[in-house]
Amino acid sequence: MMKGFCTQVEDDGKSSFVPNQRRTIRDVAAVAGVSISTASNALNDTGRINAKTRERVRLVAKEIGFRPSAVARSLLSRRSHSIGILTNDTYGRLTLPLAAGVSEVLLDHGVSAFLCPTSNDPRLAQLYLEALLDKQVDGLIFTGTRLDLQPPEILADLPIPVVHAFSEGPPDRVSFVPDDEQGARLAVEHLQSRGYRRIVHVTGQSNYLAARRRADGFRTLVGSDAEVLFGDWTEEWGHEAVGLLFARPGPRAQAIFCGSDEIARGVIDALRDRGVDVPANMAVIGFDNWEVVARQTRPPLTTIDMELNILGRKAGEAILALTRGDHVRPGVFRLPCSLVSRASCGIRM
Amino acid sequence: MMKGFCTQVEDDGKSSFVPNQRRTIRDVAAVAGVSISTASNALNDTGRINAKTRERVRLVAKEIGFRPSAVARSLLSRRSHSIGILTNDTYGRLTLPLAAGVSEVLLDHGVSAFLCPTSNDPRLAQLYLEALLDKQVDGLIFTGTRLDLQPPEILADLPIPVVHAFSEGPPDRVSFVPDDEQGARLAVEHLQSRGYRRIVHVTGQSNYLAARRRADGFRTLVGSDAEVLFGDWTEEWGHEAVGLLFARPGPRAQAIFCGSDEIARGVIDALRDRGVDVPANMAVIGFDNWEVVARQTRPPLTTIDMELNILGRKAGEAILALTRGDHVRPGVFRLPCSLVSRASCGIRM
């Protein structure tokens, strides 16, 4: 078919049909025997056009495999239909689910996302930013573990809209973050509804905003004097915390709400070391739903999922709206977490 | 400064200096009082040009914050200076380090990478591919856990160069993959050099090419009759395997080389359950250097790192060369793994 087509085209010396070359709208017009503008109108359903002509043009376009050049369109529309995602995540556990959400939303609108992993290097971030600006990206999504690890200068004064995802941006920007408080409450409610009473919270460093928010959510339901043990975001700390909890007198806790799955893993291991059955004698609940951890604990871990994919979708929708010039109310939007029930919380009578 | 500049410009009604609008080369030319082509030549160091004029133009360009439009350049050069990364990884543990390597290499050449996380959905992959082609990407990098999870049709017959990373592509393409055999030998050599003799290999499913290659490397050094236990890529299987090993008669193994860090974690835990000291009584070595696992085992895990960042760099260099039209010898390039020494292998006397 290709060949047949190639021969029937008059070779004007310009649009000679070299086999593997992109077809342009000129080719379409030439083959369909119409002008370029008619071809354009036919393909885009703009202007008034004879139905037959339109069909013919479209048929030709399909036959010769015409795909409009997004580059040419961008030059004209001054919209590149691409955005940049700047991330300082090196692991991917955060960025990839989020980027997948973003990309899926954008895809439906013909927008693509440049990934810029800055590896926490401000110089690199700056270079990526410049490259993105040169590429005329329509917008930017900042994402990363902690905002304070982003050099503040590069965030400011951008000529294009910016959305923050996962970590909070400045108040005049749009940010989507997991609702840590709500996630914590979800965890506690789950435990309480299953009959667990004396609940303690073992979490990471208190200088993390997320840790403080989760602790706040925890205290809301358990009581303002409820016990929160801050430490590291590590298994080891989970271990240690259990040691602390067991070393002291008084009634023992019935459930431990952990600030991360890794901490929870340490807690579960430490409990097993002590012969404490989970969930029969102690419930444990985590935070992150980091599957490689949560699915492999014994028993598998009930935990809070931050719904990063949805977070990404929201961020994608927001940046789309902003690039279209629509107004989006600035502020920090906290998106609900969900609970993934596995086996580490039972029912306490 | 900006303001000063704005006022001193004659307003010809066309390039009126709206504060936050991109400056074009026309603006530069106008302010510098030269023609557009002179401005272009001055900025790009092309053609013959008076040194003073050049400096003046450059100064003006910098002052008004001119950045050449990559879109316009692309239209002309028919190179978009962007590539696509198609991945089916949903976790990011694989894709992000790899994409970071790719992007860093590309960055120096003004090329950016579109990330397309297909989530193993062939329909999505197809849509992403079309979007990328429309955006005139200069090349494509395919990456993912297993090639057979990519729908083969979308891989074939692309009008632009393709490089495969992590998983092997067809023989006529360029692929970069970790050298699983060498990695396995590295692990075994490490054990042997430290005096460990009876070594067994506990790994994942034998229908994974990587599992078979690692087993081959293992057998090369330990002996063709050396014991390989295939199972799942899970902690649980690591546990089970230890049970198997201990249940049978005969001299006990001195070291266990695991096909993944997760398996190794299961092995280490099972050994601790049995009171076997690692590394005093048994050495354990993993594969992946997945830090969240390897750093958190007790003791921390010595393991093989696949150097995904370097893999990404190589893939980036290859796709750059290909997009420039340079020839790159097709085939599967196996890149060396490295060993990360932690505490799970001691010295056996």
Add this chain to the structure above:
DNA sequence: TTGAAAGCGCTAACAT
């Protein structure tokens, strides 16, 4: 209903 022409921002012959 269709076509001719201008122009998006830039580069590269070709004139001057």
Add this chain to the structure above:
DNA sequence: ATGTTAGCGCTTTCAA
């Protein structure tokens, strides 16, 4: 050494 012009692939007035 500098300016004029054409044109990359497309959309969009404006004429015909």
